[in-house]
Amino acid sequence: MSSNKHSVVIVGYGGMGSYHAQLIGENERLEVAGTFDLLEVRREASVEAGYKAYASYEEVLADPVVEVVLIATPNDVHKEIAIRALQAGKHVVCEKPVAMSSAEFKEMTAAADGAGRVLMVHQNRRWDEDFRVIKQMYETETIGALFQIESRVHGANGIPGDWRHVKEQGGGMLLDWGVHLLDQLLFMIDSKVISVTSTLSYILGNDVDDGFEAVLQFANGIKAIVEVGTTNFITLPRWYVKGIEGSAVIEDWSLTGRIVTRNSESEHREPTPIRAGVGLTKTMAPPSEGSTITEALPPAAELADGFYNNFVAVIEGTAEPIVKNAEVLRVQNLIEAIFEAAESNEIIKDFDIYGVK
Ligand code: NAD
Structure with missing residues (x-):
């Protein structure tokens, strides 16, 4: 740590890696010590942006200055990069989806426990304002107790032209966007998922899903419909929720919306x-x-801290993580149930979200 800042190396300096460099730069307790990317062109981009480009991952792990490894590579290599970093005594922030499966994630958390280091997953969309408005409605029953929540993201650009097309690299929209929407729901709803049905779409002819729809039934009576689409030239609202006293809609990330009670x-x-x-x-x-009565949306629920402030407090031992690994595991389990429901065309019941079915 130079001065009072913790040094972070970003592994995978692509789209999200560069964004993390900005976010870390904005945090007064963190600094970017450098980056590592397999591609020469990305190493050059790092140097141009003013960040040291490490020549190998071994060099990152051997550098005692480095306290934190941030993983922003494609999904299939998260596990290996994380475990090596933890075993080298570094803390890890890992991009979502944290792993290709719940089994892989359990290996990662075991490595963190074994090394006594922090592994925290960047489930950043818990901080999205549109989601926090819905969370507020759920918690304060602005429109009465909620009984149906529809959470959608729609695009018309297909799957981006990168590794997201490739099954072996953890491509597909359930892993890419589904993980965010499911994480939001499980973070908000304090009840077990008791059944799951789903369909995945392969309209674009890729090996991986270009969208999906999942219906989750929670033990407390809430039904959630979660949908991701990449061939939607007209988009449906980001959120549509029904409570026993009214309905609410949030059209977009700019929070265009209303409640009617x-x-x-x-x-x-x-x-x-x-x-x-x-x-x-x-x-x-x-x-x-x-x-x-038609009214404006309520204010958003507050979270205890921002992601990176919370991460700093967690590695310094002064706070609990807002994104807990047990919660991340529940989401991984749920994703597996959604894949299984789509493949078997069956309702997955008696689904114990905390562990195996
Ligand atoms: P990207 O393709 O833009 O960047 C990935 C980079 O990793 C590339 O530069 C590639 O060369 C590099 N790379 C690949 N394998 C590597 C390895 N073994 N070691 C070092 N570098 C390696 O991808 P992206 O869109 O930035 O996505 C990266 C990760 O971030 C994914 O897990 C993705 O799901 C996640 N992501 C999260 C959010 C979010 O909002 N939380 C948004 C976008 C992407």
């Missing part, structure tokens, strides 16, 4: 039937005037 002050009046298509309906007519 029942107006308990208004006298009950039957809605006026409307012509709908070539028919007539009262059931699907708009609620009668004054019977509902």
Whole structure:
């Protein structure tokens, strides 16, 4: 540690590695000691950006200045890079999905425990404001107790033209985006998942899924629909949630949205039937005037700290991790259940999210 900053080496200086360099640079207790990338062109980019480019991973591990290894490589090599770093006495921040399977992740946590070092996974979307607004609604029952949560991300660009196409490298949208959306749900909902159904899509003809839909039933009665699509030229809202007193929608990451609740002050009046298509309906007519209230979204729930501040506190032994490895393992287990449900075309039941089925 130079002055009072912990030195971090970024392994995998690609898209996310460069972003981490910025984030670390913004943290007053961390500094980038350098980077390591297999590709010459990325090592050159690192030097151009002002960061030392280590010539080999062995050189990183042998450098006593380095306290933390940050892993931002494709998913298939996270495990090996992490275990070697932990065994060399470094702390590790690893990108999501932390590993290719729950078994791999257990090897990683065993290495961290064995070495007495911190392994923390960058589940950064726990801090997304749109998610924290939903978390606030869940916790404070702004629209009554929630019973349905629909969480979607839609793009129309297909799978990016990199390792995300390749199954052996941990490609596919369930691992790439699914891990974020599932992590958010399990972080928020304090109840077991009791059943899982899913379908994966292969519309673009890759070996890996270009999207998926999973339906999760929680023991507390909440149903969650989680969907990722990469061929959606019209996008559905990022969030649509229903509570017993109202509904809410968040359209996008800019937090365009609203909540509509029942107006308990208004006298009950039957809605006026409307012509709908070539028919007539009262059931699907708009609620009668004054019977509902439309309001702005509530403020976002706060988390105890930012990711990197929390990481610093964890390695200094002054805080518990906000992203706990037991939670990451639950998400890995859930991803495996979603793959299994899609492959078998069956409902996966009696799913013990804390361990094996
Ligand atoms: P990328 O392809 O842009 O970068 C990966 C880099 O790793 C490349 O420069 C590659 O040369 C290098 N690399 C590959 N194998 C290596 C090895 N064995 N040793 C050293 N370097 C190696 O990929 P990306 O989009 O930056 O994704 C990297 C990781 O970050 C993935 O795990 C991905 O899921 C994750 N990610 C997370 C977020 C997030 O919001 N948390 C966003 C994007 C990506």
